Amino acid sequence: MAQTESTESFVSRTPPPAQSPGKISRFAGIGGFLGIAAAGLGLVTGAPLLPIPSIGALTLKDPIFYWTSTAFVALLVISLLLQLIGSGSLRRRLESGYPAVLLLTFLVGIPLVILIPFGGMYWNLPGQVASYVTNLAILGSIFAILWQLWSIVYVDSSKTYTGLLAGILNAFWIPVLAIGMGLSNYSIANPGLAPIAAVVTAAAYAMLLVGQLMVVKFWWSPITSVREFGRSSDTAKFAFGITGLLTFIIGAAAIVFGPFALIGTNLTEVWRPWSTMADATTYVTDPAFIYALCLSLLFWVMLAPRLGARELRATHIGADV
Numbered sequence: 001m002a003q004t005e006s007t008e009s010f011v012s013r014t015p016p017p018a019q020s021p022g023k024i025s026r027f028a029g030i031g032g033f034l035g036i037a038a039a040g041l042g043l044v045t046g047a048p049l050l051p052i053p054s055i056g057a058l059t060l061k062d063p064i065f066y067w068t069s070t071a072f073v074a075l076l077v078i079s080l081l082l083q084l085i086g087s088g089s090l091r092r093r094l095e096s097g098y099p100a101v102l103l104l105t106f107l108v109g110i111p112l113v114i115l116i117p118f119g120g121m122y123w124n125l126p127g128q129v130a131s132y133v134t135n136l137a138i139l140g141s142i143f144a145i146l147w148q149l150w151s152i153v154y155v156d157s158s159k160t161y162t163g164l165l166a167g168i169l170n171a172f173w174i175p176v177l178a179i180g181m182g183l184s185n186y187s188i189a190n191p192g193l194a195p196i197a198a199v200v201t202a203a204a205y206a207m208l209l210v211g212q213l214m215v216v217k218f219w220w221s222p223i224t225s226v227r228e229f230g231r232s233s234d235t236a237k238f239a240f241g242i243t244g245l246l247t248f249i250i251g252a253a254a255i256v257f258g259p260f261a262l263i264g265t266n267l268t269e270v271w272r273p274w275s276t277m278a279d280a281t282t283y284v285t286d287p288a289f290i291y292a293l294c295l296s297l298l299f300w301v302m303l304a305p306r307l308g309a310r311e312l313r314a315t316h317i318g319a320d321v
Helices: 002-012 026-045 063-085 088-094 098-121 126-157 161-186 191-219 234-256 287-302 309-314
Strands: 260-263 268-271
Touching (some): 026 191, 063 126, 063 191, 088 098, 098 126, 126 161, 126 234, 161 191, 161 234
16 A cells, blocks of 8 residues: 555656756857957057058057957957856857867967067167068967967857857958958058948947957857757858858959959950059058958968768768768
């Protein structure tokens, strides 16, 4: 009798409520707010605060510009540090060390933050200016490359459109900013381009702002929103197509502005290579446009999807796996 009552009690027992999956990382999400602050600073100034190789003259001996640019990059670097500290659960879920690219981005960002103010404010000779501009362009380019590689993680690891937006917006704000800088340089000879350059620059910072909002939402999403190891999500494959189109559009700037010229008495239109020099120090095509194209291509190529569940079943190794 006692055994029957025990059995009935066990059967009628209410099952415990299902626990909701935990967040990817609440701490890492805080880093997105610093990125939002950086984007706001860029919108207020309206200037290209990230070092970008270009034919335009730098604002030398201007403490306001240097410290504003330093604050902008520093906010981005600290944001990456917070995400690095809180990315442990993401690395374990993906069973991959690729998110550790955050560490490289942070390590490159530190000397960049130091070089921007001190390297520019304490030069005294023309040779020192050339060295400063060169070092700034190299460090800034490496930082941008690593930034692109990290932005891929948002898209590739998430099964939701939050990761897609976070990755694409964070990856393409730098190319758009570079195009704005290139248009600003061309507006010196063509004043009509000045308003367009200002709008493009503001759009770049707006992309960063929304992208960082998506970063916060990405980190505060359930851990189940992260894909399984070795499978590209459907959203990542969709993003691959979208970024290919965006790369084509951004690359058009490097085709239209600069390379075309009329040669000879018949005024034959030719397309000059990007390495063509207008004079001893100036390229016919602003390097900022080529910079934008290269960064876009990097993100697009690195986002190439791996074998997903459907593709895996279609291969000869599907049964073995």
